[in-house]
Amino acid sequence: MTASRTPGDVLRETRQRDSREKRAAVRAVIDDMLRRDEPITFAAVAKAAGVSRWLVYADGVRDHIDTARRQQATRRRREKTNGSTASAASLQTDLAFTREENTRLRAEVGKLRDALRRQLGQQLGQASSADLAERIKELTTENQRLITRLEEHAAENARLLGELAEAEDDLAATRLSLRQMIRAQNAESDS
Numbered sequence: 498m499t500a501s502r503t504p505g506d507v508l509r510e511t512r513q514r515d516s517r518e519k520r521a522a523v524r525a526v527i528d529d530m531l532r533r534d535e536p537i538t539f540a541a542v543a544k545a546a547g548v549s550r551w552l553v554y555a556d557g558v559r560d561h562i563d564t565a566r567r568q569q570a571t572r573r574r575r576e577k578t579n580g581s582t583a584s585a586a587s588l589q590t591d592l593a594f595t596r597e598e599n600t601r602l603r604a605e606v607g608k609l610r611d612a613l614r615r616q617l618g619q620q621l622g623q624a625s626s627a628d629l630a631e632r633i634k635e636l637t638t639e640n641q642r643l644i645t646r647l648e649e650h651a652a653e654n655a656r657l658l659g660e661l662a663e664a665e666d667d668l669a670a671t672r673l674s675l676r677q678m679i680r681a682q683n684a685e686s687d688s
Contacts, residue, residue: 522546527565
C-alpha cells in the first residue's frame with residue numbers, strides 16, 4: 498500500500514525534476530560549445546541554456562564549466578605550440594593580401610561599370626529617332642485606351658452603387674412593412 502503524496506511532496510519532486518532538466522541542458526550546451534570551439538563563459542552558458550546565472554555557479558554545474566574551460570585553454574595552448582593556429586604576423590599578412598585583393602577588385606568593378614555605360618550609350622545612340630517616335634505613339638495610344646477603360650469601369654461602378662442603394666432602400670421598406678403586418682396580426686390575435 499502506497500502512502501498518499503502531499504502537495505509539498507509533489508512540489509519538491511517537480512522542483513527536483515526541473516533542476517535535473519536544467520542542469521542537463523547546461524551540460525549539453527557546454528559540450529556543444531566545446532565541440533564548436535566557442536569561448537565558454539558563465540554568462541554565455543547561462544544564455545545559451547536559457548537558465549539563470551545563479552544556476553551556472555551552483556555546485557556541480559560550476560565544476561563542469563571550469564573543467565570545460567580548462568580543456569579549452571589546454572587545447573589552445575597545444576595548438577599554439579604545435580603551430581596549428583595562425584600567428585599574429587601571419588594574420589597581419591593575410592589581412593594585407595585581402596586588402597590588396599579588395600582594392601584590385603574594386604578597380605575592376607569600376608572598369609566594368611564604365612564599359613557597360615559606354616555600351617548602353619552606344620545602343621541608345623543607335624536607336625533611330627523614328628523608332629523612338631513610333632514607340633512613344635504606341636505608348637500614348639495604349640495609355641488613352643486604358644484611360645477610356647478606366648472611365649467606363651468608373652461609370653459601371655457608379656451605376657452598380659446606385660442599384661445597390663436602391664435595393665437596400667427596397668429591403669428596408671419591405672422589412673418595415675413586414676414588421677407592421679406582424680404587429681397587426683399579433684394585435685388581432687390578442688383581441
